[in-house]
Amino acid sequence: MPLFILCALTMGLLVLASLLLARKLRRLRQLRRRQQHIWETHNIFQLFDRAAPLPPPGGWAASTDLLGELVRVVAARQPRVVVELGSGLSTLVIAAALRRNRAGRLICVEADDQYAHSTRAQLHQHALDDWATGRSVPLQSIEFEGERRPWYDTSLLGDVDSIDLLFIDGPPTALRRDIRYPALPFFWNKLNAGAVVLLDDADRPAESAMAKSWQRRFPQALFEHLRFEKGALRVTSLARVPAPRAPSHSAASTA
Numbered sequence: 001m002p003l004f005i006l007c008a009l010t011m012g013l014l015v016l017a018s019l020l021l022a023r024k025l026r027r028l029r030q031l032r033r034r035q036q037h038i039w040e041t042h043n044i045f046q047l048f049d050r051a052a053p054l055p056p057p058g059g060w061a062a063s064t065d066l067l068g069e070l071v072r073v074v075a076a077r078q079p080r081v082v083v084e085l086g087s088g089l090s091t092l093v094i095a096a097a098l099r100r101n102r103a104g105r106l107i108c109v110e111a112d113d114q115y116a117h118s119t120r121a122q123l124h125q126h127a128l129d130d131w132a133t134g135r136s137v138p139l140q141s142i143e144f145e146g147e148r149r150p151w152y153d154t155s156l157l158g159d160v161d162s163i164d165l166l167f168i169d170g171p172p173t174a175l176r177r178d179i180r181y182p183a184l185p186f187f188w189n190k191l192n193a194g195a196v197v198l199l200d201d202a203d204r205p206a207e208s209a210m211a212k213s214w215q216r217r218f219p220q221a222l223f224e225h226l227r228f229e230k231g232a233l234r235v236t237s238l239a240r241v242p243a244p245r246a247p248s249h250s251a252a253s254t255a
């Protein structure tokens with residue numbers, strides 16, 4: 001057989017083998033995701049006593065893998081103060097995880113009054129009122145690091161301090177794609193040493209850019225990308241070091 005035919009056949013076989021391998025790996029990844037989804041669903045439902053149905057995960061709500069991670073962090077770190085930006089299913093899950101610890105409190109910051117009301121009602125249905133406070137904090141146009149941008153009314157967050165776990169899943173991004181950028185710089189000096197910060201939707205381009213700029217700004221923290229359904233970022237503040245540049249944030253007219 002001529003040499004060029006032999007080479008072509010070998011190349012063809014190699015391409016076929018790599019396609020088959022890629023398909024097998026894709027299926028394995030899907031299987032692992034499904035297994036993880038089932039596993040985390042079990043971990044999450046163990047926290048509830050079926051008082052009322054839970055809203056579904058994913059979409060606007062955090063995905064099951066991230067909710068499972070929140071449950072694990074709350075169990076491992078035994079946080080005293082948890083702050084969440086953007087309420088919903090995650091509020092119920094964090095509050096229920098704190099109830100299992102029999103310690104800690106969640107301050108849930110919500111920009112939408114109606115949504116805050118609905119979250120408070122769901123907390124009540126699940127007898128979680130003692131573990132979480134839903135706080136309505138409207139969005140305002142603030143001056144942040146020399147730029148005007150919409151974010152929460154910071155005058156309503158002045159008392160929040162000594163945070164052990166910060167979960168960033170709000171405000172919604174309709175007004176600005178990188179609307180969540182101020183979260184880490186604003187709360188940095190309010191984090192306890194060893195505090196964990198989790199950011200949802202880390203695979204979106206705006207969040208990805210935010211993560212890079214946070215990493216440049218806070219080199220003393222550990223940044224880990226989590227390969228979850230929507231991507232997540234875990235930041236661990238290794239020491240309580242003051243932020244390098246004090247961000248200026250002053251409120252002005254409502255956004």
Ligand SMILES: C[S@@+](CC[C@H](N)C(=O)[O-])C[C@H]1O[C@@H](n2cnc3c(N)ncnc32)[C@H](O)[C@@H]1O
Binds near residue numbers: 088089091110115171
């Ligand atoms: C990504 S959601 C927060 C989800 C929450 N952490 C959870 O796991 O359920 C961010 C904000 O979007 C708004 N929001 C939530 N669900 C919504 C919906 N179905 N339609 C419109 N806005 C919604 C709320 O103001 C919420 O604070």
